[in-house]
Amino acid sequence: MPTLTSRRALLFGIPALVLAGGIVTAGAMMRSVPDNVDLALDKPTAGGLYKTAITPEATPITVGSMHAWTVTLQTADGAPVKAAKIGINGGMPQHGHGLPTSPQVTKDLGDGRYLIEGMKFNMRGWWTLDLAIDGPKGPDTVSFNLVL
Numbered sequence: 312m313p314t315l316t317s318r319r320a321l322l323f324g325i326p327a328l329v330l331a332g333g334i335v336t337a338g339a340m341m342r343s344v345p346d347n348v349d350l351a352l353d354k355p356t357a358g359g360l361y362k363t364a365i366t367p368e369a370t371p372i373t374v375g376s377m378h379a380w381t382v383t384l385q386t387a388d389g390a391p392v393k394a395a396k397i398g399i400n401g402g403m404p405q406h407g408h409g410l411p412t413s414p415q416v417t418k419d420l421g422d423g424r425y426l427i428e429g430m431k432f433n434m435r436g437w438w439t440l441d442l443a444i445d446g447p448k449g450p451d452t453v454s455f456n457l458v459l
C-alpha cells in the first residue's frame with residue numbers, strides 16, 4: 312500500500328528534520344513517536360471476530376481539514392459484514408486528548424463498507440483511531456495508529 316510507505320518516510324523523516332533545523336521547539340509537542348507503532352491500516356479486531364481496513368478519502372491526510380474515511384469489515388473468513396454498528400473514538404496518546412470532532416458513520420456503502428464523515432486531526436503527531444464494532448458475530452474493537 313503506497314500510503315504506508317509515505318507514512319514510514321514521514322515517521323523517520325521527522326527526527327531528521329528536527330536535527331536539520333538545529334532547534335527542538337515546543338518540547339512535548341515534538342515528542343518523537345515510538346519506532347514500534349504499528350501503522351497498518353488493515354488488521355484483525357482485538358478479539359479476532361472481524362477483519363478491518365480503513366482508507367482515507369484522500370492522501371496525504373492534511374492537518375486541520377475535515378475529511379472522510381471508508382471502513383471495510385469482513386468476518387474472519389472474509390465475508391462482508393453488513394448492518395454493523397461502528398462507534399468511533401481516538402486521540403493522541405502522547406498528548407492525552409481525544410479527537411477534536413465526533414466522527415460518525417453516515418452511510419452504509421454496502422458489501423461491508425461504511426463511510427465515516429467528520430474526521431479531523433488538528434495537529435501533527437501520533438493519533439489513534441479506535442473503532443467499536445457491533446456486528447453479527449458480536450462486539451469487538453480495533454485500534455489504528457496514524458502519524459501525521
Ligand SMILES: [Cu+2]
Nearest residue numbers: 403406408434
Ligand atoms: Cu495533540
